[in-house]
Amino acid sequence: MGILIGLLSFVLVVVCLLLGLLVLIQLPKKEAGMGMAFGSGAVDTLLGAGAGSALTSITKWLGGIFLGLCILLAWLGNMKNGSASAAKAVREAVSRSEAAAPATPAVNALVTPTNASPAASAPAPTAAPAK
Numbered sequence: 001m002g003i004l005i006g007l008l009s010f011v012l013v014v015v016c017l018l019l020g021l022l023v024l025i026q027l028p029k030k031e032a033g034m035g036m037a038f039g040s041g042a043v044d045t046l047l048g049a050g051a052g053s054a055l056t057s058i059t060k061w062l063g064g065i066f067l068g069l070c071i072l073l074a075w076l077g078n079m080k081n082g083s084a085s086a087a088k089a090v091r092e093a094v095s096r097s098e099a100a101a102p103a104t105p106a107v108n109a110l111v112t113p114t115n116a117s118p119a120a121s122a123p124a125p126t127a128a129p130a131k
Helices: 002-025 040-047 051-081 083-100 106-110
Strands: none
Touching: 002 051
16 A cells, blocks of 8 residues: 555646646747746747647646545555554543443532531541451
């Protein structure tokens, strides 16, 4: 599982770099900007007049691949960490703590006299049995 996540992460980085490069070389709306600085005129010369639509199509595909890889990596990471088993462990810990809690009568915990002192409401100590 770790090798697959590492391989997909590497592919994601390559897709990110290609996507950034494609965005930078695309033709700008007003024929100025970063696209011209990185040689968008050379792209037209090399790839022809329809290069703008081809680059746009490739950018859309790489964007979809980027999104799919992100979702897949998030799902694989979730499966690797085992969040379902972690939730089960939390539920078991809560049930164990509830079982280990001392049983106190609800009446004594909820009903206390309003005019009694704390010493009066405390239970009287009982004598230890003689041996």
